[in-house]
Amino acid sequence: MSILSKLSFKDQAFKLREQAVLDATTKLLASKGFDLMTMDDVAGEAGISKPSLYKHFKSKEDLATEVMIRLLDGALEYLDGLDAGMSGKERLGSLLEWALRVRLQGGLPFLxxxxxxxxxxxxxxxxxxxxxxxxxxxxxGMVDKSKAAGEIRDDLPTDVILYAYYSRTCDPAVDYMKDYGHYSDDDIVAHMRTMIFTGIAKD
Amino acid sequence: MSILSKLSFKDQAFKLREQAVLDATTKLLASKGFDLMTMDDVAGEAGISKPSLYKHFKSKEDLATEVMIRLLDGALEYLDGLDAGMSGKERLGSLLEWALRVRLQGGLPFLxxxxxxxxxxxxxxxxxxxxxxxxxxxxxGMVDKSKAAGEIRDDLPTDVILYAYYSRTCDPAVDYMKDYGHYSDDDIVAHMRTMIFTGIAKD
DNA sequence: ACTGCCTTTTACTAATTAGTAGCTTTTTTT
DNA sequence: AAAAAAAGCTACTAATTAGTAAAAGGCAGT
Incomplete structure (x- = not known):
């Protein structure tokens, strides 16, 4: 880690603190949402003082936005890491799975x-x-490719499919299955995957 | 309206005012959500003073809960009014359509x-x-009946299907289709219906 | 060991919000 | 027309929150 070794201990501590703040914020956004989350909450959860929090982020808005940016970077990075030979539909399924697992671990949906x-x-x-x-x-691109490959129906507009896809990543059914149905993460992910691709009807 | 005629003009006005408050609250809950909606908002939207608002409802919580109760009554009433010969799946589809149309008219999802x-x-x-x-x-009951009739897949637990069903009534995809895709209400409803029952995959 | 920098602590400002008191005005009832 | 009831208006309380100032304390770097 040659880059890290060029940073003073202080700088390193600053970076670590920043990540702790982002982690704390993620957790609070997931449980309380933006409006109910307070900067006092974040400071307490991160274990630093509120004035110090403002050394890292200039506002509550800035902080929440950075959390979302970090998450989107994670999603983009995940997509980059997928096998290039994977079909469009498989990639969609895989990213959805990733997003749902992030959520189930206390994270946030990416939209x-x-x-x-x-x-x-x-x-x-x-x-x-x-x-x-x-x-x-x-x-x-993935949806278009899947349509061309006959994997995804082409009687639904692409944007409609995308809206539905985004919505599945933040679907409250996940919370219901976990909290009320006490399903395992694997079952939840599998059910969600089934339902978005093949629906609830029998053929 | 023999019941109404037994009420003084005052009582009638009170009732009308109460409905106006519930309507105003519905609109505000739909656009701002509970946390961001203020009692000043509601009073202003309903055209009455805030102190008067508290003559009708004892708290913000009470108010929002009454709105949801009214909505649920509407859903139950809608179900009661459906043709008794309708299949379970058709009933599910019809209620979903009702809920989505209520939403598209500025209303609220029932959960x-x-x-x-x-x-x-x-x-x-x-x-x-x-x-x-x-x-x-x-x-x-409707899901179980549909399963027995072979209309709905029985490899998914009934509660999972129900969680997904509830989630479709409050699906953000509806907002995206309306706001960004500029789809008509009919198209939105049709797409939603397609996607919940048969999914986005081709077979 | 000393110094300087950064964080913490304490206290604060300004704004907002749920909910309320008391007086005045308006409207309905008698 | 007079009285009563209810709504509106004004002003308020208490609590909370985003964001900040200043002093004190702690710690890393030299």
Whole structure:
């Protein structure tokens, strides 16, 4: 780690603290959502003082946006790491699985389902928008490729399929299955995968 | 309206005002969610003063819960009005369509998708819980009947199907289709129906 | 060991919100 | 027309939150 060795201990501690803040924020966003999460919560969860928190992020909005950016980077990175020979449909399924597992481990869906207000807030950040666009383009390509391959129905518009896909990553059914149905993560993921691709009807 | 004629003008006005408050709250809950909606918002939207608002409902929580109860009553009433000869699957589809249309007209999904906090709040009200349970029982019956009739797959647990069904009533894909895709209400409803029953895969 | 930098602590500002008190005005009832 | 009831208005309380200032303390770097 030659780059790390060039950083002073102080700088390293700053970086580690920053990650701790992002982790804490992720957890709080997942459990409380943006509106109910407070900066006092974040500071407490991260184990630093609130004024120090503002050394890392200039506002609550900035902090939440950075969390989402980190997550989108994770999704893009996951897609990059997939086997190039994988079919479009398999890639879609795999990324959905990744997203659901992240969620089940206390993480966040990569697009927020909740409020127009949160969406508007995030959209004010160019770095966020860039990544969403990038992910969207890749997913669009995957859907188009799957359609061409006859794997995915072409009587539904691509954007409709994408909207549904995004929605599955933040689907509350996941929470219900976990909290009320006490299903295992594997079962939840499998059920979700079944339902998005083949629906609930018998043929 | 023999019942209404027994009410003084005052009482009638009170009732009308109460409905206006519930309508205003529905609209605000749909656009801002519970946390961001303020009682000042509601009073303003309903055209009454905030102190008067508290003549009708004792708290913000009480108000939101009554809105949800009214909605659930609507759903139960809709189910009651369906043709008795309708198959389980058709009933499911029809209620989903109703719920989606209510939403598209500015209403609310009949189960909130958002926060555990809102869910916990609603669950504190026995009248709400009773209706949810009632609706759940009916839906469960419909799914079981559809399974027995070979209309709905029986390799998915009934509760998983129900969780997915509830989730479709509050699916953000609806908002995306409307706001970004500019699809008509009819198209949105049709797409949603297709996707829940037969999924996005081709066979 | 000493110094300087950074974090923590304490206290704060400004704004917002749920909910309420008391007086005035309006409307309905008698 | 007069009285009563209810709504509106104004002002408020108490609590909370995002964000900040200043002093004190701690720790890393030299």
């Amino acid at each position: 927020p389902s909740s409020s127009p207000q949160v969406r508007a807030m995030l959209t004010r950040n160019i770095r966020y928008v860039t990544r969403v666009y990038q992910l969207h383009k890749q997913l669009q | 909130p998708s958002s926060s555990p906090q809102v869910r916990a709040m609603l669950t504190r009200n026995i009248r709400y819980v009773t209706r949810v349970y009632q609706l759940h029982k009916q839906l469960q």
